[in-house]
Amino acid sequence: GAGVSQSPSNKVTEKGKDVELRCDPISGHTALYWYRQSLGQGLEFLIYFQGNSAPDKSGLPSDRFSAERTGGSVSTLTIQRTQQEDSAVYLCASSLGRVSSGNTIYFGEGSWLTVV
Amino acid sequence: KNQVEQSPQSLIILEGKNCTLQCNYTVSPFSNLRWYKQDTGRGPVSLTIMTFSENTKSNGRYTATLDADTKQSSLHITASQLSDSASYICVVSDLLVGRGGADGLTFGKGTHLIIQP
Numbered sequence: 001g002a003g004v005s006q007s008p009s010n011k012v013t014e015k016g017k018d019v020e021l022r023c024d025p026i027s028g029h030t031a032l033y034w035y036r037q038s039l040g041q042g043l044e045f046l047i048y049f050q051g052n053s054a055p056d057k058s059g060l061p062s063d064r065f066s067a068e069r070t071g072g073s074v075s076t077l078t079i080q081r082t083q084q085e086d087s088a089v090y091l092c093a094s095s096l097g098r099v100s101s102g103n104t105i106y107f108g109e110g111s112w113l114t115v116v
Numbered sequence: 117k118n119q120v121e122q123s124p125q126s127l128i129i130l131e132g133k134n135c136t137l138q139c140n141y142t143v144s145p146f147s148n149l150r151w152y153k154q155d156t157g158r159g160p161v162s163l164t165i166m167t168f169s170e171n172t173k174s175n176g177r178y179t180a181t182l183d184a185d186t187k188q189s190s191l192h193i194t195a196s197q198l199s200d201s202a203s204y205i206c207v208v209s210d211l212l213v214g215r216g217g218a219d220g221l222t223f224g225k226g227t228h229l230i231i232q233p
Contacts, residue, residue: 004159040228041225042205042223042224042225042226043160043205043223045221045223091159091160093159099147099148099209099220099221101147102147102148102165102167104150104162104165105150105162105207105221106162107152107159107160107161108159109158109159110158110159
């Protein structure tokens with residue numbers, strides 16, 4: 001696609017429910033990132049995919065969080081048994097290759113999650 | 117530990133005035149530095165990328181500088197406009213391929229800029 005697409009754009013869920021957030025990266029981009037941004041805060045790294053594999057999952061805040069990427073394209077971030085502190089914007093980004101090689105990361109518009 | 121510190125945390129200036137945002141980093145070995153603009157409720161958008169050999173780079177009214185010796189970067193905005201109101205995020209990449217952990221990216225917490233008419 002023309003840009004990184006995320007869905008849903010907004011999600012309100014009850015505490016304890018599971019949510020699934022989807023990211024469709026720019027076509028051909030091998031690297032995919034998930035970040036979390038709480039209101040007024042900086043970006044918090046969650047997980048990074050190179051192709052379908054995730055070299056480092058250490059940014060995931062708890063075992064309630066998981067992510068997968070299939071076919072080297074679409075990724076889903078799943079939050080189980082949501083808590084109020086999970087309320088944040090979840091940003092997905094993709095890049096053509098490694099950013100250490102000078103590739104630019106392109107962000108989606110984010111999925112706004114509110115847990116009530 | 118790699119760190120990126122931005123200052124000021126927030127800034128309010130009048131429309132038409134200039135301003136400079138600062139970014140200090142301890143990332144090593146350094147690969148490149150990016151400035152992103154994030155409008156409220158939107159995803160960050162890349163403004164400029166600086167590599168080790170570049171000292172200055174302009175993008176319209178935005179001019180970024182890099183001093184790799186002192187590990188400092190600045191983003192200068194000239195003749196500010198209301199649409200410049202946003203958060204400006206400094207992101208530094210290191211050279212260690214296969215490092216994991218966000219592919220070697222370290223994010224600053226951003227400077228929240230407000231342009232008043």
